[in-house]
Amino acid sequence: MGTNEIALYQTMVLIRRFEETVNELYMQGRIPSTLHLYIGQEAVAAGVCSALNLDDYVLTTHRPHGHALAKGVEAKAIMAELFGKATGTCKGKGGSMHVGDIRVGVFPAIAIVGGNVPIAAGAALSAKMMKNGRVAVSFFGDGAANEGDWHEAMNVAALWKLPMLFVCENNLYAASTPYKAAFNIETIARRADAYGMPGVVVDGNDVLAVHRVAQQAVERARAGEGPTLIECRTYRQCGHSRSDPRTYRTQIEEAEWKTKDPIVNFRKYLLEELHVDENSLRQVDEKVEADLREAIAYADASPLPAADDLYSDVYTPTSEGGRHA
Amino acid sequence: MGTNEIALYQTMVLIRRFEETVNELYMQGRIPSTLHLYIGQEAVAAGVCSALNLDDYVLTTHRPHGHALAKGVEAKAIMAELFGKATGTCKGKGGSMHVGDIRVGVFPAIAIVGGNVPIAAGAALSAKMMKNGRVAVSFFGDGAANEGDWHEAMNVAALWKLPMLFVCENNLYAASTPYKAAFNIETIARRADAYGMPGVVVDGNDVLAVHRVAQQAVERARAGEGPTLIECRTYRQCGHSRSDPRTYRTQIEEAEWKTKDPIVNFRKYLLEELHVDENSLRQVDEKVEADLREAIAYADASPLPAADDLYSDVYTPTSEGGRHA
């Protein structure tokens, strides 16, 4: 065993508890708008991002909290963003669907399904041209793989051997639409072949498996051998967005996936297989709770943006556009 | 042997001579604008369209003359369109890149690369919903297979088992761009698998082979078994558009493909293998020449559109929009 596993555990617990917490806050009316939660998919973000360096790039989606946290965006900055505060990752201009922090390589999340994929290819292209050894990861859902943008980016990335990972989180649903209603194929990974790219299917609820596959893909990418499509089979344990009653799927199915919970099972594995001391896990849990309390306090205490902030950040000051308002 | 082969021969000769003729007319300044000629690819249009009924649908591209002729659009109406005359297939409003005649199932050609593919899926959807037994064919080039529109249409067609054919004319170049510079895979047909669709590669210069493959795909489609991707390997013997010096490819390559000329070889096959009487082929040739002379005379004698025609045909008269002009 090693610190790695504990770190993975911590990342997953942080994501899970972050999501549960913001869901509660949302129910209490303390968070405006809508939320797409990542509950159940934590092993993907944790497994992939643990294979990355701080200066690698991550592009995420309408469901971005997990990826952002796993890549090192501060919980309190995300929390503040969800609260719509001036101290948020986007100064309150982005919101839940656009959290990110370019200082740790996370682009503002892109809520257009499939829209982040060509941009991730662009980030990877920059790494290739600048020879800075970085890789770019595009996270996307099963639904995104039917967008034209996805196809164009897959092809050019394979063609130019761009240093990137295409990480598909196949959680079996795109909003209410089951996988089978959108695909005539058994796995999305199979599509990699259409571009001359390797494609792998991995148990997206097994953080170590995800990590291993991602690690290999990252090595391939850094070695100039090109991109990999990784399909992580997982399940969103929560609704698609706020107030989704999930009546388009069965409780049996939900219960089944509950038994495959990535955190519960990994905790068990740590305790039973790696003989990790339960106390140390409890310490992790407590650390997470403390961090979240701090994040909420921070977000709460932070000021709202001033109405005037509306007008800034459209153009870069060095080249301010000067449009009439 | 049978009338079928002679009809295929006639279609190919008509297309070839039509293209050579309009090229000359273009050089003489009698045709305005630009032309994308189909010389060398005749076996694809002839082979596929001979497997269709008159009420099946064809969607074509910036290089549409061959498809339109093969599907039964009148040569004189296409000629008149190229001349910009009021008697053209589009009353002079379309031009070379938009010829078509919906009365014989040919949509106005769509010059946005990849743009016709989702629309062809729509035509196929109508056939499925109306249960009228029709099929739709989308013709497109190798280059088009990298457009997002293509991907989205491929997926939905496979998913819904739409009665349609995806006919890729892989002529090894997209404008000046060689196939290898745009694809990291050996065949485009391989992409069919990504959608759970059968994909076939066929010698696009062998009209009988194309016809056979198309025939099977049409039967599959009409039987409700869904679409097929057919990759026809062929070669554009002419430039991409007017005045293209073709300096991006070698004369050796061009000469090699010249030996694979679909018409020369098919003529030889008819004479030597099927023992067709050369006279009957000569009659076909003469008929084509007579038709073309007639087409030119028709186009020449036809009136130009009146300047006022500019304003009609934007909206359907039954629901005329009444925008201010």
Added chain:
Amino acid sequence: MPKMSIAEAIRQGIREEMRRDARVFCLGEDIGIQGGFGGAFTVTLGLSEEFGHERILDTPISEAAIAGLAIGSAVCGMRPIADVQYGDFLFEMMDQLANQAAKLRYMSGGTLSVPMVMRAPVGATGRGSQHAQSLEAFFTHVPGLKVVCPATAYDAKGLLKAAVRDDDPVLIFEHKLLYGSKGARSEKGALSPIGEVPDEDYIVPIGVGAVRRTGKDVTIVANLLMLYRSLAAAETLAQKGIEAEVIDPRTLVPLDKNLILDSVRKTGRLLIVEEDNLTNGWVAEVAALMADEGFAWLDAPIKRVAAPDVPPPFAPPLERAYVPDEQRIVDAVLSML
């Protein structure tokens, strides 16, 4: 007469058209899944139960394909009603709409028609930059398309039915905050313009605007949510003795130009209100038209109230400052007198 919300009125319109005409069908994302949402804003809820999955088609997330399916099937005799979950996603099918749907009839020399409907919800509702735009202006510039924007339940049903029967492509822009403020998809700040909607068949003709309030001092032209803010502003102004005439264009293409001209002739003052950002919005076209054809009657500069030229922001105080409110409308009118 039954009262209903806009979402219900549209649903009833779709249902009636589908019963009336076997060619009519719906396609879109998450519109008909069993136990699902009925589209992003519940409009198509229950329709797959009545019409089956053969006529309520749940598509993959493929906007260009949705448009292409609608275009191709429309040319071949069907009457598709397609939708996007949020108007912002129309950009993903922009080529299919602006280069294909709009041009096919013209390019064919008038030998075919494209009788399709595309529905798109617009308006800022706290979801940030990519789920908030009001995209009318991107399409009013495209000849070959028609653009409507119903603000009442009566118009929503009537314009939907007119659009389905129209032989040309019609884009329907619906406002998220006007669907109705109750139920699963309630929204903060939502209005509920519950209105009387006849159960029988009727249409609201495309291209005909409506005077929602008469007045002699100033003409206000506003659509969708801005119509309600303008009406509220008009009440406030009335308390100051200023009588605003409020016009709901209902259709942006073709625009009911004469209705606006007649009003401006009477009032001599024109304010146009739009939710999207100012520069080159559809309000610019109305202003330009009136600065030409209505010039003789204008007693004051033509004013526009619109969002500033920034992407839609997320934080509530920013969004409130972004979307034009009653106060801005009142102030603009006062500045013209």
Added chain:
Amino acid sequence: MPKMSIAEAIRQGIREEMRRDARVFCLGEDIGIQGGFGGAFTVTLGLSEEFGHERILDTPISEAAIAGLAIGSAVCGMRPIADVQYGDFLFEMMDQLANQAAKLRYMSGGTLSVPMVMRAPVGATGRGSQHAQSLEAFFTHVPGLKVVCPATAYDAKGLLKAAVRDDDPVLIFEHKLLYGSKGARSEKGALSPIGEVPDEDYIVPIGVGAVRRTGKDVTIVANLLMLYRSLAAAETLAQKGIEAEVIDPRTLVPLDKNLILDSVRKTGRLLIVEEDNLTNGWVAEVAALMADEGFAWLDAPIKRVAAPDVPPPFAPPLERAYVPDEQRIVDAVLSML
């Protein structure tokens, strides 16, 4: 000073910027293929020989990917110059431009920039509906983008260089008939605005218009090809004793509003000329602005000359009737006096 065509001037601008700054690179379809075209209009001819295929990237036919590659690499420190072969194809990357490039900086709270350039040829040249549009208005409505339209060789080089150095996304609209009338890509009706172009480094600042002809009777604002037709019209008018002031905005976003206001203050009359169809074109915004801020000085209705609201037609007599000509400009001015 050397004289050159616009195509040559842009090429020189690109070459200079690529020599100056290793972050600058080009990407697009058919731009660098050995023995190929140098893009649809020869602009990038020879650049791959000098800079290699590592900096002149030939892409597959994937417009959304081209835009995404530009956006992502720009955020990460590169300076991409991308292009489409015809402006009409921008619709295939509309989401990437309008939802991503334009909004990323704002959505990030100003923590990143997107210094990319997208070049797009516009104008009707006998190729029919899908190779003819002038798409400025679709982008002037998008906050976060800048929009320029050089009409002279000097401006073409200077604005290209300014765009490359700009920290925000800049769309450059170039006119097919102005690239230069000679050589492989000559066009019927092409002008050849060969101009003096300094060999040395200079920029034309984004956001600054130019008065191309001074006059006291009427202000004509026109860009690209329409600038030349307006200048010709102005000569004809001069023979009738009418002195038109002709303004080339050069940049549409941000617009040099004051230049136009100052002129209108002097002349009291405004005509705006655009090649794309009338409704909601960029001319509508100029008209709306002036109907507000310039109202006090206006002595006549604001007139617009533009193509009619139809898709671009193919047949030469139709296209001639579609694209505004000198006569229409002259007539419009005469109708204002």
